[in-house]
Amino acid sequence: MADPSTGVIDASLLNAESDERTEPAWGAVVSLALGVFGLVTAEFLPASLLTPMARDLGVSEGVAGQAVTATAIVAAVSAPTMAIITRRLDRRLVMWMLTGFLILSNLLATFASSLTLLLLARVVLGVALGGFWAMSAAMALRLVPMRLMPRAMSIILTGVSLATVTAAPVGAYVGDIWGWRTAFMMATVVAALALLVQVATIPKLPPVGVASFRTLLAVLERPSIRVALLVVLLVASGHFAGFTYVRPFLEKVPVLDIETISLVLLAYGVGGFFGNLAGGFMAERSLKTAVAMAPLLIGLAAISLLVLGVSPLVSAAAVAVWGFAFGAVPVGLQTWLVREAPDQAESAGGLMVATFQVAIALGAVSGGLLVDHAGVASAFAYCGSATLLAAVVVFLLGPKRVA
Numbered sequence: 001m002a003d004p005s006t007g008v009i010d011a012s013l014l015n016a017e018s019d020e021r022t023e024p025a026w027g028a029v030v031s032l033a034l035g036v037f038g039l040v041t042a043e044f045l046p047a048s049l050l051t052p053m054a055r056d057l058g059v060s061e062g063v064a065g066q067a068v069t070a071t072a073i074v075a076a077v078s079a080p081t082m083a084i085i086t087r088r089l090d091r092r093l094v095m096w097m098l099t100g101f102l103i104l105s106n107l108l109a110t111f112a113s114s115l116t117l118l119l120l121a122r123v124v125l126g127v128a129l130g131g132f133w134a135m136s137a138a139m140a141l142r143l144v145p146m147r148l149m150p151r152a153m154s155i156i157l158t159g160v161s162l163a164t165v166t167a168a169p170v171g172a173y174v175g176d177i178w179g180w181r182t183a184f185m186m187a188t189v190v191a192a193l194a195l196l197v198q199v200a201t202i203p204k205l206p207p208v209g210v211a212s213f214r215t216l217l218a219v220l221e222r223p224s225i226r227v228a229l230l231v232v233l234l235v236a237s238g239h240f241a242g243f244t245y246v247r248p249f250l251e252k253v254p255v256l257d258i259e260t261i262s263l264v265l266l267a268y269g270v271g272g273f274f275g276n277l278a279g280g281f282m283a284e285r286s287l288k289t290a291v292a293m294a295p296l297l298i299g300l301a302a303i304s305l306l307v308l309g310v311s312p313l314v315s316a317a318a319v320a321v322w323g324f325a326f327g328a329v330p331v332g333l334q335t336w337l338v339r340e341a342p343d344q345a346e347s348a349g350g351l352m353v354a355t356f357q358v359a360i361a362l363g364a365v366s367g368g369l370l371v372d373h374a375g376v377a378s379a380f381a382y383c384g385s386a387t388l389l390a391a392v393v394v395f396l397l398g399p400k401r402v403a
Contacts, residue, residue, distance in 0.1 A: 154280020
C-alpha cells in the first residue's frame with residue numbers, strides 16, 4: 001500500500017511486478033535506446049555546427065553556444081519534476097510525449113530564423129532530455145526482471161555511446177555539405193523512427209506511485225541514496241573538470257597534431273561504447289565492483305596523463321581507458337539508485353539527473369578556474385582526486401550484495 005504522506009508504495013509490489021516478468025520486453029528496451037540516441041544526438045549537434053549556426057543567425061559563437069546552456073539548465077529542472085507533473089499518466093504515454101518533444105525541438109531548430117527560436121527549441125529539448133533520463137531506469141525496471149536490470153540499462157545506454165561517437169562528426173559533415181539545418185532535419189527523422197518503435201513495443205505501464213515534492217525529500221532521506229548521489233557528484237564533476245581540457249593538454253604536453261588528436265578522441269568514443277557493455281556485464285555479477293571500478297580507472301587515467309603524459313603512446317592509451325571507464329559509469333550508478341529505491345525509481349532517477357547536471361556545471365567552473373590560474377595539470381589533478389575519492393566511497397559505503 002502507498003504511504004499517503006509521501007506517495008511511497010510498498011517496494012514488494014514493484015519488485016513482484018518486475019520479478020514475475022518471465023519474458024523481458026527487449027523490444028521496448030531497444031526502443032528506449034533509440035530514444036536515447038536521438039536525444040544525445042540532438043544535444044551534441046550544436047557543438048559541431050556552432051560556427052555556421054552563429055553566422056546564419058547573425059550572432060557570435062559565444063551567444064549561439066548558450067543554446068547548450070539552455071538545454072542543461074532546463075534538463076536539471078525537468079528531471080526531478082517530470083514524475084510529479086505526470087504522476088497520473090501511463091508511463092508509456094509520458095515516454096511518447098517526451099519523444100514528441102524531441103521531434104518538436106528538432107523541427108524548431110531546423111526552421112529557426114532567430115536566436116530566440118533556437119533557444120526555444122533547446123528549451124523544449126531540455127524538457128525531453130531531463131524527463132527521459134529521470135524515467136528511463138524506472139521504465140527498464142518494469143520491462144525486465146530485476147536480475148536483468150544492468151543488461152537492460154547497458155542496452156539503453158548504448159544509444160549514448162553511439163551518439164557520442166557519431167553525432168559530432170556526422171553533424172559536421174552534413175552541415176558542411178547541405179547546411180546545419182539539414183543535420184537537425186536528419187535528427188528529426190531519427191526521433192520519429194524512435195517514436196514509431198516505442199508506440200509499437202512499449203506495453204501499458206500505469207503509474208505505480210504518486211510522486212510529489214515530499215516524495216523527493218523522502219527518497220533523499222535514505223542514506224544509500226545520499227551516498228550514491230555523492231558518488232555521482234564526485235565522478236561527474238571530476239570528469240568534466242578534467243576531460244574538457246584534454247585537447248589543449250594533448251596539444252601542449254605530448255604535442256600531438258590535430259589528425260592524431262582526432263584519432264585519440266575517436267578511441268575515447270569507441271572505448272566508451274565498449275565500457276558501456278562491460279559496465280552492464282560487471283553490474284550483473286557485482287554491482288559494487290562495477291560502480292567502483294569506473295571512477296577508479298578514470299582517476300588512474302588522469303594521474304597517468306599527469307605523470308607520464310609527455311609520452312604520446314601513454315597519453316593515447318590513458319584517454320582510451322578514460323573513455324572506457326566513463327562509458328561504464330551510468331550503467332552502474334543508475335542500477336544502484338533504482339535498486340535502492342525500487343518503489344520510487346522515477347524520483348531517484350530525477351535526483352540523479354539533477355545532481356549530474358549540477359556536477360557538470362561545478363566541474364566546468366572549477367576546471368576553468370584551475371586551468372586559468374594553475375594550468376591544465378591542476379584540472380587533471382582535481383579529476384584524479386575526485387574520482388579516486390568516489391571509488392573509495394563506493395568500496396566503503398557502496399551497494400551491498402543481494403541475493
